[in-house]
Amino acid sequence: MAGNGRPAKPIRIDGQEIFEVDCLDGFKMLEDESIDHVSTSPPYNLGGFHADRKYRSYAGDFSDDMPEADYRAFIKQVVNECHRVLKPNGSFFLNMKTRIIDGVSIPPFWILEDNPFHLKQEIIWHFPSTANVDKIRFFPLFEYVFWFVKDIVRFKEKWNNEWAIVGNVWYISHITDRNETKAGEDEGGIQHPAPFPTQLSQAMVLSTTAEGDTVLDPFLGSGTTLKVCRHYKRRGIGFEKFFSHYEQVVRRRIASDDFPPTILEIKAGKNQKRREEHMSLDNFIR
Numbered sequence: 001m002a003g004n005g006r007p008a009k010p011i012r013i014d015g016q017e018i019f020e021v022d023c024l025d026g027f028k029m030l031e032d033e034s035i036d037h038v039s040t041s042p043p044y045n046l047g048g049f050h051a052d053r054k055y056r057s058y059a060g061d062f063s064d065d066m067p068e069a070d071y072r073a074f075i076k077q078v079v080n081e082c083h084r085v086l087k088p089n090g091s092f093f094l095n096m097k098t099r100i101i102d103g104v105s106i107p108p109f110w111i112l113e114d115n116p117f118h119l120k121q122e123i124i125w126h127f128p129s130t131a132n133v134d135k136i137r138f139f140p141l142f143e144y145v146f147w148f149v150k151d152i153v154r155f156k157e158k159w160n161n162e163w164a165i166v167g168n169v170w171y172i173s174h175i176t177d178r179n180e181t182k183a184g185e186d187e188g189g190i191q192h193p194a195p196f197p198t199q200l201s202q203a204m205v206l207s208t209t210a211e212g213d214t215v216l217d218p219f220l221g222s223g224t225t226l227k228v229c230r231h232y233k234r235r236g237i238g239f240e241k242f243f244s245h246y247e248q249v250v251r252r253r254i255a256s257d258d259f260p261p262t263i264l265e266i267k268a269g270k271n272q273k274r275r276e277e278h279m280s281l282d283n284f285i286r
Contacts (some may be wrong), residue, residue: 002098010130012245016226016236018243023218026239027081035085035237036158038211039204039225041095041196042078045071068101072110078218083116085216086150091208092117095200096127097143100132108144117148120155124169125200145170145200156213166267172199176226176260180253192246196224202232202262209234223250230254241278 008029012016019026043064066074084093096108112119123145130139149155177195201224205215211233217225220238223246229236243250261269 011053013226013251014230016238016254018220018223018226018238018240018250019168019239020243021239021281022241023239024079024081026218027085027194030216032084033087034214035216036087036090037092037205037209037234038082038090038218039093039095039201039215040087040217040219041194042075042219044097046099046101075111076114079111080116082216082218083150083234088151089154090150091155091158091204092148092150093204093208094146095143095196097164098140099138108146111146113282115148118148119150120147120149120152121168122146126169126171128173129169129175132261145204150180156189158208158210158213160207163203163264166196166203166263170200170203172203172263173198177222180256187194192222192249195222198224199260201225201228202223202259203264204234205229205234206262206264220250222246223253226250227253227256231257231259251282259267 004263008019008021008026010019012018014135019029031279041234045064045066045068079092079094082094086092096111098105100106124142125145126142128141130141174195174197177197180195205225205228209215212235214235214237215225215229217236217238220226220240220243223238223240226236241273242244
């Protein structure tokens, strides 16, 4: 076992496993090349400040406010660990966004420097609205998803090529998931500050895994990845240092059968409709 990590006791929910540990400690429990797929979205390191200028603290002692150099070193350490535990034919999807710090845009391209993975493709996650409505710039309506592979040939063993038609711009709203992760009415607001959209996780997991595969999310957050794993018969593992704080939301999400159509189903449905309309037009012309 790499790092001689002492196994922590997993929290099991409907066949999915959660370890309430810091992700770097969690990685120590995993063998080399033991994971089929990794997908995650790390903290933004914006100090807890949201676009509406209100401060919303995360759980426990986590302030999301590391010195920038330390933050980048930490994320790169996570990337290296993802590379270590991923199987040669596995994929790693990393969601990051352009951050605005002191009025300056900082895109996440630094993650490509000294990166052990091959960058297979960059994907744009486009959403219809944003809370960042400062009228001193164009409203930000997208984030990046970097699709990394360990072996530029063997990734095809897991790649479900029917997903190719969705393209590399994914139109996915986050509103539904924000509603799902609201705290009780007496508490108000959103319990988790940045829930991961179900459709985003569906696209990542279903395009590059098969039933029975092991999927890791080192920043589990509100539990979206494991929700998708349970529903689609994957074995999900999540690390979440503050699981106890978000436990009610995570348990509810993993057990949920409330799923939107995948973006592949939406795309395929639109293509079928176009074909039917074209056929109808041909019949009319004849």
